[in-house]
Amino acid sequence: MTDLSVSVEPIVSARGLRKKFGGKEILHGLDFDIPPGRIYGLIGHNGAGKTTTLNAMLGLTNCEGTIRVLGEDPFAKRAKLMENVAFISDVASLPRFMRVRELFALLSNIHPNFSQAKAQSFLAGTDIKPEMKIKTLSKGMIAQLHLAVVMAIDAKLLVLDEPTLGLDITYRKRFYRRLLEDYMTEERTLLITTHQVDEIEFMLSDIMFIRDGELILHMQMETVNDKFTQLVVNDPAQQAAARAHEPVYEETRFGQTVMIFDGVDRAVLEPFGTLSTPTLSDLFVALMQRPTANPEPAQ
Numbered sequence: 638m639t640d641l642s643v644s645v646e647p648i649v650s651a652r653g654l655r656k657k658f659g660g661k662e663i664l665h666g667l668d669f670d671i672p673p674g675r676i677y678g679l680i681g682h683n684g685a686g687k688t689t690t691l692n693a694m695l696g697l698t699n700c701e702g703t704i705r706v707l708g709e710d711p712f713a714k715r716a717k718l719m720e721n722v723a724f725i726s727d728v729a730s731l732p733r734f735m736r737v738r739e740l741f742a743l744l745s746n747i748h749p750n751f752s753q754a755k756a757q758s759f760l761a762g763t764d765i766k767p768e769m770k771i772k773t774l775s776k777g778m779i780a781q782l783h784l785a786v787v788m789a790i791d792a793k794l795l796v797l798d799e800p801t802l803g804l805d806i807t808y809r810k811r812f813y814r815r816l817l818e819d820y821m822t823e824e825r826t827l828l829i830t831t832h833q834v835d836e837i838e839f840m841l842s843d844i845m846f847i848r849d850g851e852l853i854l855h856m857q858m859e860t861v862n863d864k865f866t867q868l869v870v871n872d873p874a875q876q877a878a879a880r881a882h883e884p885v886y887e888e889t890r891f892g893q894t895v896m897i898f899d900g901v902d903r904a905v906l907e908p909f910g911t912l913s914t915p916t917l918s919d920l921f922v923a924l925m926q927r928p929t930a931n932p933e934p935a936q
């Protein structure tokens with residue numbers, strides 16, 4: 638499922654990763670490598686297994702198969718790994734009863750790679766002051782604080798599970814811009830899950846689509862752009878001709894027929910209509926279509 642030929646030691650490596658809850662298999666044997674210096678988007682429907690996969694990487698859940706993070710088994714070596722791995726699960730998990738400066742002091746005591754000075758510098762220019770109690774901060778301010786805390790950890794892997802849930806568009810954009818400009822380096826790897834795919838598309842180097850516990854696409858964004866083509870075609874004769882090239886997806890949108898092709902030369906499709914590269918959300922919808930696995934029950 639991957640088009641990556643990894644020559645450097647991967648940051649995360651999974652082979653045959655399986656997870657069962659109460660006898661029901663949730664992850665069906667995932668195989669993937671995540672190299673350093675990349676920004677990964679892990680995209681999937683509700684319940685597809687994203688958080689379970691992240692939890693396996695963070696050593697929060699034990700799985701069958703193998704998973705290695707920085708060469709270590711995260712379940713067995715969680716404490717050691719957490720020196721080099723930072724994690725945002727949701728924006729509400731900071732200790733609400735503390736003041737901002739107390740949180741920073743606590744973190745510098747418990748985390749060897751946390752820099753209080755860095756955290757403070759990330760808050761400069763925001764409305765958050767060291768004396769403020771966390772419970773008095775708005776959701777957006779808590780997200781900023783959370784990001785400042787995480788960016789002040791000198792980690793090799795940063796895992797963000799729906800980090801901007803509940804935030805308005807301005808905060809969400811600021812959050813990702815900050816992350817890109819102030820945190821990313823060639824040595825760091827970022828893994829993000831979100832349902833707002835279009836908002837992170839600009840920063841991703843790679844994507845993984847997960848459907849019902851299986852990876853159905855794992856690819857560098859450059860390859861996605863080369864491989865997939867979207868065609869808008871209105872003329873019925875041209876539609877029929879285009880269909881002969883076996884689109885992976887077709888829908889009618891505002892009276893126009895939109896098709897998505899996988900690996901078909903653009904020069905072949907050009908005569909039929911208008912071509913573009915599908916957005917990640919269009920590609921996601923196209924590839925997530927289930928082949929009548931859940932037919933409507935008869936009335």
Ligand SMILES: Nc1ncnc2c1ncn2[C@@H]1O[C@H](COP(=O)(O)OP(=O)(O)OP(=O)(O)O)[C@@H](O)[C@H]1O
Pocket residue numbers: 658659663681682683684685686687688689690
């Ligand atoms: N502790 C658990 N016990 C039982 N079932 C679980 C547990 N954790 C997750 N599941 C089930 O595993 C499946 C995958 O859940 P997971 O949270 O990994 O999905 P997700 O892709 O992160 O979904 P979402 O986008 O809704 O957060 C779901 O069907 C969920 O109900």
